[in-house]
Amino acid sequence: MAENHAPFIVLGAGPGGYACAFRAADLGLDVTLVDPRASLGGVCLNEGCIPSKTLLHAAEVIREAAHMDDWGIGFAKPKIDLDALRAKKDDIVGQLTGGLGGLAKRRKVTVVRGTAKFTDANSLEIDGKSWSFDKAVIAVGSAPVQLPGWPEDDRIWNSTAALELRNVPKRLAIVGGGIIGLEMATVYSTLGSDVTVIEFMDQIAPGADAEAVKILAAALEGQGVTLHTATKVAEVAATKAALSLSCEGIFEGTIKADAIIQAVGRRSNGAKVSPENAGVTMDERGIIAIDDSCRTNVDGIFAIGDVTGNPMLAHRATHQGHVVAEVAAGHASALDTDLIPSVAYTSPELAWAGLTQAQAKDAGTPHKVASFPWAASGRNLASGGGDGLTKIVYEPESHRVLGATLVGRNAGELLAELVLAMEMSATLEDIALTVHAHPTLSETVAFASERALGTLTDL
Amino acid sequence: MSDVIAPPSVKALAREKGIDLEKLAKELGRTSIAREDLDGKSKPAPAGDISYWDVDHSAFGPVSEEPMSRFAQIASANLAAANTLIPQVTHHDRANVTAIEALRKELKSESQVRGVKLTALAFQVKALARALREFPRFNASISADVKTLILKDYVHIGIAVDTAHGLMVPVIRDADKKGLWQIGAEITDLASRAQARKIGPDEMGGASMSISNLGGIGGTAFTPIVNPPEVAILGITKTETVTVWDGDTPRPLPMVPLDLSYDHRVINGAEAARFMTYLAGLIADPRRIMV
Numbered sequence: 001m002a003e004n005h006a007p008f009i010v011l012g013a014g015p016g017g018y019a020c021a022f023r024a025a026d027l028g029l030d031v032t033l034v035d036p037r038a039s040l041g042g043v044c045l046n047e048g049c050i051p052s053k054t055l056l057h058a059a060e061v062i063r064e065a066a067h068m069d070d071w072g073i074g075f076a077k078p079k080i081d082l083d084a085l086r087a088k089k090d091d092i093v094g095q096l097t098g099g100l101g102g103l104a105k106r107r108k109v110t111v112v113r114g115t116a117k118f119t120d121a122n123s124l125e126i127d128g129k130s131w132s133f134d135k136a137v138i139a140v141g142s143a144p145v146q147l148p149g150w151p152e153d154d155r156i157w158n159s160t161a162a163l164e165l166r167n168v169p170k171r172l173a174i175v176g177g178g179i180i181g182l183e184m185a186t187v188y189s190t191l192g193s194d195v196t197v198i199e200f201m202d203q204i205a206p207g208a209d210a211e212a213v214k215i216l217a218a219a220l221e222g223q224g225v226t227l228h229t230a231t232k233v234a235e236v237a238a239t240k241a242a243l244s245l246s247c248e249g250i251f252e253g254t255i256k257a258d259a260i261i262q263a264v265g266r267r268s269n270g271a272k273v274s275p276e277n278a279g280v281t282m283d284e285r286g287i288i289a290i291d292d293s294c295r296t297n298v299d300g301i302f303a304i305g306d307v308t309g310n311p312m313l314a315h316r317a318t319h320q321g322h323v324v325a326e327v328a329a330g331h332a333s334a335l336d337t338d339l340i341p342s343v344a345y346t347s348p349e350l351a352w353a354g355l356t357q358a359q360a361k362d363a364g365t366p367h368k369v370a371s372f373p374w375a376a377s378g379r380n381l382a383s384g385g386g387d388g389l390t391k392i393v394y395e396p397e398s399h400r401v402l403g404a405t406l407v408g409r410n411a412g413e414l415l416a417e418l419v420l421a422m423e424m425s426a427t428l429e430d431i432a433l434t435v436h437a438h439p440t441l442s443e444t445v446a447f448a449s450e451r452a453l454g455t456l457t458d459l
Numbered sequence: 460m461s462d463v464i465a466p467p468s469v470k471a472l473a474r475e476k477g478i479d480l481e482k483l484a485k486e487l488g489r490t491s492i493a494r495e496d497l498d499g500k501s502k503p504a505p506a507g508d509i510s511y512w513d514v515d516h517s518a519f520g521p522v523s524e525e526p527m528s529r530f531a532q533i534a535s536a537n538l539a540a541a542n543t544l545i546p547q548v549t550h551h552d553r554a555n556v557t558a559i560e561a562l563r564k565e566l567k568s569e570s571q572v573r574g575v576k577l578t579a580l581a582f583q584v585k586a587l588a589r590a591l592r593e594f595p596r597f598n599a600s601i602s603a604d605v606k607t608l609i610l611k612d613y614v615h616i617g618i619a620v621d622t623a624h625g626l627m628v629p630v631i632r633d634a635d636k637k638g639l640w641q642i643g644a645e646i647t648d649l650a651s652r653a654q655a656r657k658i659g660p661d662e663m664g665g666a667s668m669s670i671s672n673l674g675g676i677g678g679t680a681f682t683p684i685v686n687p688p689e690v691a692i693l694g695i696t697k698t699e700t701v702t703v704w705d706g707d708t709p710r711p712l713p714m715v716p717l718d719l720s721y722d723h724r725v726i727n728g729a730e731a732a733r734f735m736t737y738l739a740g741l742i743a744d745p746r747r748i749m750v
Contacts, residue, residue, distance in 0.1 A: 331475060332474045332475045332477065333471070333474065333475075334474060336470065337467070400464075423466065423467045424466050424467075425464040425465075425466070425491065
């Protein structure tokens, strides 16, 4: 007989886990939420989305202030107090995670601090204590991938360490030019680091629209970031004076750095809960197979978020969490959409969802492309924005939107309209006939649609 | 992801109700599903799957193409809807026109003086108008929500006219109150103006019933399609002298074939038979139209 029993137990209190636990509690279930961290929120709140956005905001203010020179407004060079900045970031994180704790209490969710491992299909162990359960949700997320063969050195950071803001290295190498790598490049270059990004694929932000990425790459280079694409780091050597990265590919040579951020992706934490003891199917990468309703192959055991594979994004996990809570409460629910938006909170932001032009072409999907350059957006110019682009991939016959990419200020916010358009099967006409406020950046979405329809008068 | 176009809220509701959207869309012949379709009341598209009609005819021999006019396209859609949505039955009968033919012969010289052609159709319009007064359910329409039968206290008869640009149905108003000369004159006037496409919109629509008369062309019977919102239509083909047994005696009599198509939701078979017997009686003995 187990020491404890949980009718509905959620392993992991990240954005997927807590959303699942709270929704389940709202639906009347008796919920237990397990996480080894002292505070709720998982990677996202504690060492991911939120702290990175805090630092990105600080970077944005520094950059914006510097740009005002052009406008006849000069600021003195900013004094950066790293300790105070770190404290501010921790304060915001604390505010949010503390808020989550309150929400859990209000919903009477039992929070257990500890690390869980399955012992069989109906029981698990949390820090030595045995628990039986009726239904369990694996929501233990992911961790940064650690490249093999690298030296042990505390100047080699992963994304978590990078967000700790230990110091501002004079020379910073970032291995991996995906969203996390580019965001870190944005933060540290603004704080004063001489940043070099090394990306294995032939463009930064692999998978994103090439035309939009070109605009982002130019902007990053303008901020002093060196970008090496189609380049592989063959070896890393650590000496007291510096770290050196031997590179192969388009860039051949050695890069000296005072710190390195490894940002080559994330790996599922699935194996950490020993799902095999419960008979849950998991592949060699730790990815747990699920159906549309996030059920694993074992009755009563669900999996959500990063442990279920790509895209490893908080908002996907949150939606999956709700689905599982609803299914567990007896509703028919599923996440059957492919429209998971991606956003890089760089400067400018890069945001996309649905099919990119290249994906449509590769898949042989009939498509056309409509775009609007932000150089023609009044609001963009009036607010000091640089180059940007709103690009819509659409179906030529029906004019339904198949995909969208935006690069520019607030692109992440603007993308929502296009995701909704895709979910509602809206056509370019629907978007063009929707009155967008002037002057706004959101107009660029309507303008791109009008351009495709031949009704645009702003270009 | 499903290929059916439906907003996320509709997809979620379908899932909750256990409805397979792909299957439903296929059943309804649609590519998109709305919230209203999930209540189980939506009917399949009238035409269903007609993709197999889409044939490259030129593969079988030379063809030429002629665009359908807007008029023809609208008529086509209306006819398809009428034929699909109305459960129709056609009742066949015939009427002895000996008396009418005799009367027309007698009135020939007066006809010339008046300059009015007194056709057999004028008599049939008059007889039908009278029959509609006797059988009010034939002079009715079903409300759009199919919950109310609207009975009309007027008798207007539509006349289907074959024109170069398509079928037109001008209407003779208050045919029950008009004399044969006037009806005859109106038929001639409406028919010629229909040919010239000079019929005003107020001269069409609002009929109690319509007549489709092919008597001048030929045929022994056909099944006209009810012209909604009317609930019945009278088809007429060519009068023929046929053998009718009068007891043991065979007699050659001029008989006009009559075909009544009716909306079975409003009219049942017995009523139709009674109506046609009555109408044939009026035609056989036009004096009874007056009594």
